[in-house]
Amino acid sequence: MSAGATQDAANIDDATIEMLVHTFYSRVRSDELLGPLFDERVPDWDVHVQRMCLFWASVMLLEGRYATQALRRRAPPEFSRPHFSRWLQLFRQSALETCPGPAAELFIARAELIAASVAPARGA
Numbered sequence: 001m002s003a004g005a006t007q008d009a010a011n012i013d014d015a016t017i018e019m020l021v022h023t024f025y026s027r028v029r030s031d032e033l034l035g036p037l038f039d040e041r042v043p044d045w046d047v048h049v050q051r052m053c054l055f056w057a058s059v060m061l062l063e064g065r066y067a068t069q070a071l072r073r074r075a076p077p078e079f080s081r082p083h084f085s086r087w088l089q090l091f092r093q094s095a096l097e098t099c100p101g102p103a104a105e106l107f108i109a110r111a112e113l114i115a116a117s118v119a120p121a122r123g124a
């Protein structure tokens with residue numbers, strides 16, 4: 001079965017993505033560790049959340065609405081392992097709460113792969 005077919009079977013659509021992304025970033029904003037980091041860097045939350053919905057649509061629905069190269073511009077070096085663990089923890093929690101059935105696991109697996117590719121190998 002192709003990745004696309006797996007994702008179709010999990011019924012991932014724009015509504016699922018919006019629910020997950022909104023839930024996740026409202027959690028990030030109120031998080032003690034990550035909230036201040038994001039607040040310093042995100043000038044407009046509506047724009048950021050909207051872009052992240054496009055990002056997740058391009059990852060999960062295999063659409064080209066988001067230029068994934070933009071990901072390379074991010075992950076500044078001062079984000080260390082504890083930040084990435086917290087990010088993944090909040091993401092996992094949000095996915096399990098908002099995504100029906102197997103969709104949550106598909107999102108989580110993707111987030112873990114991407115985090116591993118952008119996170120520092122070592123760090124405090």
Ligand code: HEM
Pocket residue numbers: 034037038041042048051052055070071073074075079080083084085087110111114115
């Ligand atoms: C320690 C973990 C992370 C932190 C603290 C973090 C923080 C941020 C911040 C502050 C921004 C907005 C400003 C900027 O571009 O610098 C951003 C953008 C972005 N983040 Fe993260 N991030 C983290 C992990 C991740 C992971 C694991 C992914 C992918 C699964 C991701 C995907 C993105 C994308 C695609 C953008 C660009 C949005 C745009 O087009 O403007 N981030 N991140």
